[in-house]
Each structure stands twice: as C-alpha cells, then as structure tokens.
Amino acid sequence: MSDRLIDTRALEAALAEFARERDWDRFHNPRNLLLALTGEVGELAEIFQWKTDAEAEGVMGTNEAEHVRQEVADVLLYLVRIAMVLGIDIDAAVRNKIAMNARKYPPLRDTGDQT
Amino acid sequence: MSDRLIDTRALEAALAEFARERDWDRFHNPRNLLLALTGEVGELAEIFQWKTDAEAEGVMGTNEAEHVRQEVADVLLYLVRIAMVLGIDIDAAVRNKIAMNARKYPPLRDTGDQT
Amino acid sequence: MSDRLIDTRALEAALAEFARERDWDRFHNPRNLLLALTGEVGELAEIFQWKTDAEAEGVMGTNEAEHVRQEVADVLLYLVRIAMVLGIDIDAAVRNKIAMNARKYPPLRDTGDQT
C-alpha cells in the first residue's frame, strides 16, 4: 500500500509465534500487557532520570547506548502486543491520529517567501 | 531487506516533516519526549483502570474502541520520536531484543508429535 | 491541627537531610524526579504484570511481599520529594482534592434506614 506509514506485519507474525512457542498467550491479556508496558517505560525513564538535557541528548555516544536501544525495543514490543490482542490495525490507527493532529495543530504559515 | 521485522521509515519521514512544519523540534528532546510518552501511557491505562479482564478484552466492541486506537497511536508516535531524536534504528533494536529474549526464554519443548 | 489528613513533616525533614548529606539536591529538580517517579511506578507495576487479580490480591502472603513494600515506599518517597521541590503543602493539596472529588462524585443515597 503506497500510503502505509508503518509496517508491523512481520513483527506481529514473529511475536505471535514467539508467544505460542512459550505458551504465553494466556498471560498476554490487555491489562497484563498494560502493566508490562508501564514497567518498560519505567525502565527507559530510569536511564534518563538523573541526566541533564545535554547528557540525555548525548546518551547514544556513551556505554549506555545499548541499554537505551533495548528499552526502546521493549516498550515497542509490548505496545505491538497490546495492539495485537485488541485487534488494532496499527498503521490505520497511526495514520488516523496524525490526520487528527494535523487538523488540531495546523502548520505554521510560511511567511518567508512573501515577495 | 528480507529480514526486516518493522518498517517505520515512512512514519519517521512524516513525523520529521510534521515537527518541522510546526517548529516543534526545539521541544522534542529526549527527556521531554519521555515525559510525553509517560503521559500517553497514562491516558491508555486510564481507559482500562476500572475494567475487569473480560471487559478489557471486549473493549474494541464498545464505543471506547476509537479512543483506545487513538491512545495506542499516541504512545507509538512518541516512542518513534524518541528513537528518532536518539538516532536509534528501530528495526535493528527490535530484532536484537527479540534474539536476546529468545536466548533468555527458550521455547518449550514440543513433546506432542513424538511417534 | 485536628483536620490534618496526612502528616509528612518528619518525612520531609528526613528526606531533606538525606539529600543534603549526599549532595543530591542538584539532581532533584522536578523533571528528574518525575522520570524517577515513572521509573518506580514501573517497578511496582512489574511485580503485578503477569498476575491474575486473585494472585495480585494475595501477593502480600507470598515471598514478594517485601518487594512490594519497598516499591510502594519508593514511589511515595519520590512523590514527596516532588512536592518538596515544588513547595506543595501535601496535606492541603490532599484535603482540597478529596473535597473536589466529593463534589464531583456525591455519595450514593443511603436508602437502607428509611423507617
């Protein structure tokens, strides 16, 4: 689809198989996954909690970079699982929300080329 | 790439343009975006806070379905922005984390087809 | 004060001294403490993430009880620090919010003693 913004189909298939191979579907209900998502967002926040903005912006040049990548991935994985168990089409939801945001927050007028 | 699990390239391009058109890049530093992510996870959690597991599993059949889709999208959008400002390759991070999880949690032995 | 609902004065004094003795005041600004609070809420959520409601209600009878107590304390300590650095009177804020909630959500009418 030419207007697809995000493609999670291969990831969803991989996560479905991953859960099935471990008999984890019985744990992956919406409230459990929301608590797990909260936990992973907390782990990501902890990496940044005592950093200045400058330190935070430079974190990927430090030995914490791999930790940041792992926590970002963990948040994403649980979010995709939530969408999966709820039957949400992630790409459609994202495109719709961006369209809503664009109506709510119109672009600044470009006044730079008025000649 | 045949082994890509998630493709966020079009979304990242759209979000970059969206921020640029509104002069929002100055707000989108890692700590700000983390607080925004926390806010959106909170909004998603609030939809489910007084629901039983059965009610949570059935939420997409109710008039709250659109609200759930919007909050899932909001969490995703801020997470992708965090990855963008940190320069994280989301697909690589996800594939690496799944490989780590697979080593940490091996699949159950399938004893069902021993004949 | 007879209508005080919560008294955090001794705790605030102890936390002020604790931070001063470790030169931590320079880290304890509102945004940092909010990220730390998010982190601790995440740790508390993780304890419960794969539990049923029945398991969650029985957690204090298991060997996870001490962990739960510690995470509840951690969330409280960061929340009190946030109030401290912002100069919020916790008891006044709590009493005011309960009064607001009472107006928003009136008690159910008690129809049981109509004789």
Added chain:
Amino acid sequence: MSDRLIDTRALEAALAEFARERDWDRFHNPRNLLLALTGEVGELAEIFQWKTDAEAEGVMGTNEAEHVRQEVADVLLYLVRIAMVLGIDIDAAVRNKIAMNARKYPPLRDTGDQT
C-alpha cells in the same frame, strides 16, 4: 510514636469511608489501582512535558500551580489506596526503605570541619 516519619491514618480512614459511601471497593483491587496510578502519574507528567528545567522549577508561580497540586494529590491518593488494599503499613515501609537507602548510599564524608 516518636519515630513515625509519615502519618496517613486519618487519610486512610477518610478514603475507606469515601469508597464505602460510593460502593467503590469492588473496583479498588491492586491491578485496577495500579492502572489508575499510572494514569495519574501520566497526568502529572503531561504538565511538565514541554517545559525546560527552569520553567518546571517555576511552575508553582504560574496559573498551572493548582493543576500541579491536584495531580500530585491524585497520585498520592491512589498510592495510599494501593497500600490500603494490600495491607501495607506505609510508615514502616518508608522507614525501612530509607534505612536500606542509607546503607546503599552512605553520606559523603564531611571534610569541612577538619581543624
């Protein structure tokens, strides 16, 4: 008790009555309250999400001060409810955690008064 650091007894009594008068005890199980806590932390985070550290530190001098007080109170109220439904002695938990932290992070040596 002379070594009590926080006294939540009157608040716990008030919250117990508040829930009882509205028949809310059936909703106030640990996982629900954790999702509600996550929601309130999110609302608090949203107030600060686009602020610089300087703006965050000055927020109580702005017209957002009352909003901040209300969200801090909301986080505290749900946290106390979590402790209540789990049967946690908040003061004991807090005193124990501070003692643990003191062992883990010893005070800096005071080298200022060496004469």
